Amino acid sequence: VQLVESGGGLVQPGGSLRLSCTASGFTFSTFTMRWYRQGPGKERELVASISGTGGITNIVPSVKGRFTISRDNAKNTVFLQMNSLKPEDTAMYYCNTVIWWGQGTQVTVSS
Numbered sequence: 001v002q003l004v005e006s007g008g009g010l011v012q013p014g015g016s017l018r019l020s021c022t023a024s025g026f027t028f029s030t031f032t033m034r035w036y037r038q039g040p041g042k043e044r045e046l047v048a049s050i051s052g053t054g055g056i057t058n059i060v061p062s063v064k065g066r067f068t069i070s071r072d073n074a075k076n077t078v079f080l081q082m083n084s085l086k087p088e089d090t091a092m093y094y095c096n097t098v099i100w101w102g103q104g105t106q107v108t109v110s111s
Contacts, residue, residue, distance in 0.1 A: 016081070
């Protein structure tokens with residue numbers, strides 16, 4: 001199993017980024033996918049999840065209305081669209097399913 005995140009970077013407050021996680025090694029469409037993040041000095045926290053079909057999504061309150069999770073099962077990819085970014089969104093963002101984790105992609109929100 002391999003999960004590879006991309007799309008992180010440095011963005012100004014109020015900006016947007018779209019993270020991608022491309023999966024391989026398992027039947028992608030049958031697994032719930034999750035995005036986690038870990039900010040400096042903080043514990044890793046769940047940000048969003050999406051069911052295998054994409055029909056059920058959950059977004060944590062701290063980012064609700066700003067972040068959207070989606071997936072393209074034909075491309076084995078899950079996305080995290082992040083809008084209206086704030087400095088407190090600065091973190092390493094990880095893709096996850098079951099016990100498997102990607103290497104993470106850094107998001108830094110700073111002017």
